[in-house]
Amino acid sequence: MSEILLTIDGKEVRAATGMTVLQAAQQADIHIPTLCEHEKLESFGGCRLCTVEVEARGKKSYVVSCLYPVEQDIVVRTRSEKVDKIRRVLVEELMAHAPDAPELVKLAEEYGADRNRFERAASFCILCGLCVRYCNEVKQKNAVGFIDNGPLKEISFIPEIAARECWGCQECFTICPTSYAQAAYLLTEALAFPGSRKVQAQKTHTPTIIPIIPVAMSG
Amino acid sequence: MTMPKLQSAAELERYRAEILAGRDPALPCIAVCAGAACDGMDSAAVARAFLAEAAHLGGKLEVRTTGCHGYCEKGPNVVVTPGDICYFEVAPADVPEIVAATLKGEVVERLVYKDPVSGEKAVHMHEVPFYKHQMRLLIGDNPKIDPMKIDDYLAVGGYAALVKALTTMSPDQVLDEVKRANLRGRGGGGFPAGAKWETTKKAADKTKYVIVNGHEGESAAFMDRAMLTGNPHKILEGLIIGAYAIGAQKGFMYTRHDMPLLEKHVRNALAQAKEYGLLGENILGSGFDFECELHFDVGIFVSGESSALMRSIEGNPPEPRPKYIRTSVSGIWDKPSNLNNVETWANVPQIINKGADWFTSIGSEKSKGTKLISLSGNVVNSGVVEVPLGTPLRTLVFDIGGGVRDGKTLKAIHFGGAMGGSIPADLIDAPLDFDGMSKLGAPIGAGGLLLMDEDTDMVEVARYLMDFLTKESCGKCVPCREGMAQMLHILTKLTKGEGKPGDLEQLEDLAEVTGLSSLCALGKTSADPLKSMFRYFKPEYESRISVQAAGGSKAR
Numbered sequence: 001m002s003e004i005l006l007t008i009d010g011k012e013v014r015a016a017t018g019m020t021v022l023q024a025a026q027q028a029d030i031h032i033p034t035l036c037e038h039e040k041l042e043s044f045g046g047c048r049l050c051t052v053e054v055e056a057r058g059k060k061s062y063v064v065s066c067l068y069p070v071e072q073d074i075v076v077r078t079r080s081e082k083v084d085k086i087r088r089v090l091v092e093e094l095m096a097h098a099p100d101a102p103e104l105v106k107l108a109e110e111y112g113a114d115r116n117r118f119e120r121a122a123s124f125c126i127l128c129g130l131c132v133r134y135c136n137e138v139k140q141k142n143a144v145g146f147i148d149n150g151p152l153k154e155i156s157f158i159p160e161i162a163a164r165e166c167w168g169c170q171e172c173f174t175i176c177p178t179s180y181a182q183a184a185y186l187l188t189e190a191l192a193f194p195g196s197r198k199v200q201a202q203k204t205h206t207p208t209i210i211p212i213i214p215v216a217m218s219g
Numbered sequence: 220m221t222m223p224k225l226q227s228a229a230e231l232e233r234y235r236a237e238i239l240a241g242r243d244p245a246l247p248c249i250a251v252c253a254g255a256a257c258d259g260m261d262s263a264a265v266a267r268a269f270l271a272e273a274a275h276l277g278g279k280l281e282v283r284t285t286g287c288h289g290y291c292e293k294g295p296n297v298v299v300t301p302g303d304i305c306y307f308e309v310a311p312a313d314v315p316e317i318v319a320a321t322l323k324g325e326v327v328e329r330l331v332y333k334d335p336v337s338g339e340k341a342v343h344m345h346e347v348p349f350y351k352h353q354m355r356l357l358i359g360d361n362p363k364i365d366p367m368k369i370d371d372y373l374a375v376g377g378y379a380a381l382v383k384a385l386t387t388m389s390p391d392q393v394l395d396e397v398k399r400a401n402l403r404g405r406g407g408g409g410f411p412a413g414a415k416w417e418t419t420k421k422a423a424d425k426t427k428y429v430i431v432n433g434h435e436g437e438s439a440a441f442m443d444r445a446m447l448t449g450n451p452h453k454i455l456e457g458l459i460i461g462a463y464a465i466g467a468q469k470g471f472m473y474t475r476h477d478m479p480l481l482e483k484h485v486r487n488a489l490a491q492a493k494e495y496g497l498l499g500e501n502i503l504g505s506g507f508d509f510e511c512e513l514h515f516d517v518g519i520f521v522s523g524e525s526s527a528l529m530r531s532i533e534g535n536p537p538e539p540r541p542k543y544i545r546t547s548v549s550g551i552w553d554k555p556s557n558l559n560n561v562e563t564w565a566n567v568p569q570i571i572n573k574g575a576d577w578f579t580s581i582g583s584e585k586s587k588g589t590k591l592i593s594l595s596g597n598v599v600n601s602g603v604v605e606v607p608l609g610t611p612l613r614t615l616v617f618d619i620g621g622g623v624r625d626g627k628t629l630k631a632i633h634f635g636g637a638m639g640g641s642i643p644a645d646l647i648d649a650p651l652d653f654d655g656m657s658k659l660g661a662p663i664g665a666g667g668l669l670l671m672d673e674d675t676d677m678v679e680v681a682r683y684l685m686d687f688l689t690k691e692s693c694g695k696c697v698p699c700r701e702g703m704a705q706m707l708h709i710l711t712k713l714t715k716g717e718g719k720p721g722d723l724e725q726l727e728d729l730a731e732v733t734g735l736s737s738l739c740a741l742g743k744t745s746a747d748p749l750k751s752m753f754r755y756f757k758p759e760y761e762s763r764i765s766v767q768a769a770g771g772s773k774a775r
Contacts, residue, residue, distance in 0.1 A: 044695075045540075045541055045695075045696065045738060046695050046696050046697065046738075047696075047697050048696055048697050048698055048736045048737075048738070049697075051735075051736050062735045062736060063541075063543065064541065064736075064738075067541050067543060068541075068543050069543060069544070082735070085728075085731070085732065086698075086732050086735055086736045089698075089702075089728055089729065089732040090697050090698060090701075090732065090736065093697060093698070093701035093702060093705060094697060094701065096701070096705070097701075117725070118705045118708075118725070119705065119708050121704075126697075127694065127697075127700070129695075146694075148694070149519065149691075149692065149693050149694045150689055150690055150691065150692035150693070150694045150700060150703075150704075151689060151692070151694065151700055151701070151703070151704040152694070153693075153694030153695075153700065
C-alpha cells in the first residue's frame, strides 16, 4: 500500500491509500466530531457532522470526512467559519428531535447551537442508523430497519425477527445516542408479543432498561 | 412475421432501400399524435375514426399513430403529409371531412391554426408560429414515425449513424467526434458527455456499463418522455454507438414504472432491434456485442439521481451514495458506468452522421446543439419545444409560447423544476445557455420552463416546490431530511400569514447548510428555488414578515 501525504489543519499527515480523511485525522490525533460513525460499521455519511473543508487541485469543497478518500497533497481544514456553521445548524436540526441527548448537548456547547432554534419534532430518533446498521452488519439479524422516506423516515423493529432475536442481544440500546432504539423495541414488544418479557425473564436474567432521555419536558 | 437478422451494414442498407421503394411519398398520410397530452384528450378515438375511414379506401390513405408532435396545447394534433398540413383540436367528428379534403388535395380551413389576435391562418407546419421559431432536430421525426415500427425509423435514416460508426470509425474516433462536438449532458448538469465517456472508457475494469437515464422526475418536465415514447430507436441507436466508443458490453434503460405506453414502446424497440441484429452478438457483422435491458424505478424522485439509479439497478433501495469516486469509474456493481440522459443519447446519432463541425455550428459559444424544453405554466402554448441553445428566452416565451395566458403580465420564468430557480420578467432577453442561466440562478436543469403571471405568489411557489422535494427526499442525511422539513415549515407559516421576525434569517441559514452539506444533488439543490427568490423577490418575502410583525392581517 502506497503512502499518501496530506495536510490536515496545517499539520502534515501520512496516510495509506484507501483510508478516509477521518481515519487519517484520527490517526494524527486530530478530532473531528461524528454521530453516525462506529468502529465496527461501514461509514454511513448520514449525519454530516464530520463535514470538513477540502482543497484539492485549487478547488475548495465541503465533504464528509468519513467517506472522502485521502488524496496526495490535499489540504483539509477541520474547523472554519463555514464548517462550524454547518455543524451548528446540523446540531440545531437534530436538537429539534433530541435536545437532551448527551452527545448533542456537548456538541451544542462546542458549536454554539441553540437547542430551541427550530420547531420541535415529534420523534426523538435522529436516524443515525447505528441500530439498523449494527443489527445488519455485526449481528446480521436485520431485526430493525428503516421504513418510509424523507421526514417520515423512522426505524422499526420487525416483530417476527425481534421476538426471536432481540431478548438475548439488545446491543443496539447502548450504542443509540438518544435511547430511541430501546423505546422503539419496547413499543414493538408491547404491541406485537406482549407478556414475553415475563416468560423470558424467568428463563434468563432481565436485560437492563436504560433510562429514556426525557424530551418533551425541556426546551 | 419475423425478420432475418441483418448480418452486415450492406444488408441493412439494402433493407432500408426496400422499405423506401415500397413507400410512395405522394401517398397521403395522416399522422395522429398519441403523445401524453393528446392521448389525454382521447386522440385514440380520433385515430380509430381515421383507421375506420381508411379501411374502405383501398390503400389510398395511410394512417399513422405517432409520438408527441409538441403542440400539446392544441391537441389532439393531426399532421397530413405531403405538405405537413397541421390540424388542431381534432375530434372524431372532424375525421370524414379531413379524409375527404385530403383525398382531393384540399385543406379543411376551419381546423388549421388561426392567430388569436390577427385571425391570420397558418396551414403548413413551417408557417405555424409555435413550430416556425423552432429547430426540431430531435423531435422533428416524431410525426413521421410509428414508435412501434422500427421500419419507420429506418425509413427516416435511422441506424445509419450506427452503420457509419461500426464500419468506418474506430471507438476512439467516435469518442473524439463526440468530444469535439462538445455535447453537454442534457439531464441537468451540462457536464461534457465526451469527457464522461472517456472516464469510463479509460477506467481499468473491462466490464463497463452504459445507462440511459429516462427517469424524468423534474416537475414540469415532459420532453424526455416525448422523445423516449415517440422515437425510442433514436435513443437506443445513440446508446449502442456510445457503448461501442466506450467499450461497454451491456446497457440499461432506466425509466419510470408509471408510463405504460412508454414501457410498451421501449420493450418493443429493444425486441425489434434484437430481431434485426442491432443488439446482441456481432452487431451487423462488426464483431461488437452489446445487450440492453429495461429497468424501472420504485416510484421515488431520487431514483433519477445517478448513484441512486445505479443502486436501484443493482436491486438495492435507491439511496444516493457520495460521488467522491465518480460513477463513471465505479458505478453499477462497482463497475465503470456511464450514464447520460435520454436527450443526450438522442443527440449522438446526428453528431456521428453529420459531424462535430456541423453540431458546433448550432448553439451558443459554450452550449452547442439544440435543447428540448417543456413549456408550461401560465403560457398560451404549452408543449414540447426544441430550439438552438443560445435562443433568447423571449423567443421561447413569446414567439413560440405565445406569451402569457389571459392577457396577463409576465412575472417570472422558472427553470429546472423543484431544484431550479426563478428569474424576473425583465431578464427575458437572456439566452438559453447552460452557464448563463446558471449564473442567473435559474439553471436550465433538464429543461422544464414554467411561466408565472402577475398573480403568482412567489412564497407559495417556493413552499410548493419544497413540499414536493421534502416528500421525495430519501431521508438518509440530516441536512436534506431535517433542513428541508424545517424550511417547509417556515415557508408554510409565511404563506399562512404566520411569519415572524427571524424567519428569513433561519431560511437563509437552512438553505446554505442544506446546500453545502447534503449527500446528493437533491438536497444540495433543494434550496435553489428559494435562493433565487431571495435574490430577485425578497421584498415579497419581507412583506410577509413586516406586515405581521406590525400586527397586520394576512398579506395574501
